[in-house]
Amino acid sequence: MYTYKNYFNVYGRIMQFNKNKTEPFHRWYPFVEGYSKEFIQSIIKEMRANNLTCLEPFSGSGTTALELQNSGIECYSFEVNPLMYLIARVKLEQNYSLDMVNEWFRFICEHRDDERNIELETEFKTLYQRDDIEKWNYNTEVAMDIQKLNYAIGLIDDNVYSDLFKVALSSILLDVSNLYRNGKCLSYKRNWKDRKYNDKEVFEKFDNKVLNELIPDIRDSRTKTLIDNKQRLFNLDSRSGIAEKIEDESIDLVITSPPYLNSRDYTDTYMLELKTMGFTKNSDDIRELREKTLRSHVQIKWTDNTTVVNDELNEILKKLELAANKGETWNTSIVDMVRLYFVDMQNIFRILFKKLKKKGKIYFNVSNSAYFNILINTLEICASIAEDEGFKVIEIREARKLKTSPQQKEKIGNLLEGVIVLQK
């Protein structure tokens, strides 16, 4: 019923973060779930105006706000995860002094050899190597070097620079750990117990990050723009934060990619960095963060009974319930997640409708999903919910075909990822 437009050639390669990995500032943290700056550029071109006020409800590593800032466009953004918030904030800073970066880097190098202040204490049982456990995330010598760096960074008395070096450290953690990101979760690297560590590996990787990426990018950065999107970035749950921080009818454009309905838990995916850098200190902190995150995961048992009145969604929910009742209890959490994901989507569209000016536009990047071999047409359901909230659905742009999980592959094939274009 909606107009589908073939954008496979235009969006095919730019809806992933890969292209950002060689771009100054964008490359400081190897984010997985983002799009590249070219997506933002393509929208700026379409808008044919620069005096815009934009909003990004799911900032992630800050691609939208950074690219808009570089083009002199205001962007308010919201991010619930403290690690992502830090990364975006650091990339948006425009007032680094190269001399200060060099000076604080020398300071870290001078202060990172002191073992006296380092204690590998944590409430997380498998974070550090211990005799009474079978698996651990970091070997002791690696963990010691990470914490020596962390300690030295903590001595910096200027937050702008301590934050910068925290991002450099966060960006190498996975690499020096015994883990790798395996789609939705963290898994142990093959033969991790036999890996030989060179005792300078952590410092070398950190130094490379600083010397080969941060310093050259800061040195070569163009003069700063007058727009400061760092001041417009909030570490808040967008479901409540936007209402609190943004004036009604003040936004021209929303560009965003919310978590997909793929049971990926961002708290899980970035758990190693969250624990190591002290963003989450115990399981209560982790639970609290999961509760603030959009309901696209099953790690929490939700008690909310609400649902969106929408024919296509209700059909899907019935089918899913039937399929789920045949299986294990885990399955019922999937049905709750699907139901509540769309409750969150409705909430977001409702808030955005209030905040957008008349004729304001939304570019909403999301993909379809599948559970129990049942296709969930997330693109259409979101479009239809947005329409019920008052938006006009201009079109759905087909961007990429994503692989399904092996269990869904036979019946479902690929899953369409796209961009829903809406107008108030």
Ligand SMILES: C[S@@+](CC[C@H](N)C(=O)[O-])C[C@H]1O[C@@H](n2cnc3c(N)ncnc32)[C@H](O)[C@@H]1O
């Ligand atoms: C698909 S990623 C966005 C990626 C981003 N476009 C980029 O290029 O880096 C979705 C982000 O939404 C964040 N998120 C999830 N629930 C949120 C909420 N309730 N409020 C704000 N951010 C949230 C996640 O932590 C994640 O970083």
